[in-house]
Amino acid sequence: MAGTRPEPHRLSAIASFHAHVYYDQDTHREAEELRHWIGERFVVTLGRWHDAPVGPHERAMYQVAFAVEVFPVLVPWLMLNHGRLSVLVHPNTTQPLADHTEYALWIGRPLGIRGEKLLETAEAELPLIPNTTPSLPA
Numbered sequence: 001m002a003g004t005r006p007e008p009h010r011l012s013a014i015a016s017f018h019a020h021v022y023y024d025q026d027t028h029r030e031a032e033e034l035r036h037w038i039g040e041r042f043v044v045t046l047g048r049w050h051d052a053p054v055g056p057h058e059r060a061m062y063q064v065a066f067a068v069e070v071f072p073v074l075v076p077w078l079m080l081n082h083g084r085l086s087v088l089v090h091p092n093t094t095q096p097l098a099d100h101t102e103y104a105l106w107i108g109r110p111l112g113i114r115g116e117k118l119l120e121t122a123e124a125e126l127p128l129i130p131n132t133t134p135s136l137p138a
């Protein structure tokens with residue numbers, strides 16, 4: 001019956017995840033607070049602030065990179081604590097365009113993604129080097 005159906009993707013296709021936290025002038029302080037809270041609670045790699053749109057991102061944002069094992073704690077925590085901020089959570093496979101669109105999820109209000117800025121296929125992401133030392137429970 002399902003002769004033409006493709007095989008599902010394997011979870012092992014996901015090397016890691018990113019959460020992109022978007023902000024504007026009005027929400028910059030909240031983004032700062034959220035970043036601080038994340039650093040206190042989760043083993044992640046906090047990326048630098050991009051006050052101007054970069055790559056496929058239409059707004060100012062910073063990136064939070066995290067391992068697959070961190071997803072089940074960080075993502076529900078972001079659901080509860082993102083406030084007014086929009087957050088794009090996406091897997092890192094070897095398909096950047098799909099990662100940011102078809103495979104992605106939004107927490108808060110969805111924003112646009114400039115798909116034309118993304119390659120369809122790419123090399124796998126390098127392993128993460130976390131830069132936080134959490135001391136508080138989530």
Ligand code: ZN
Pocket residue numbers: 018020063090
């Ligand atoms: Zn990303």
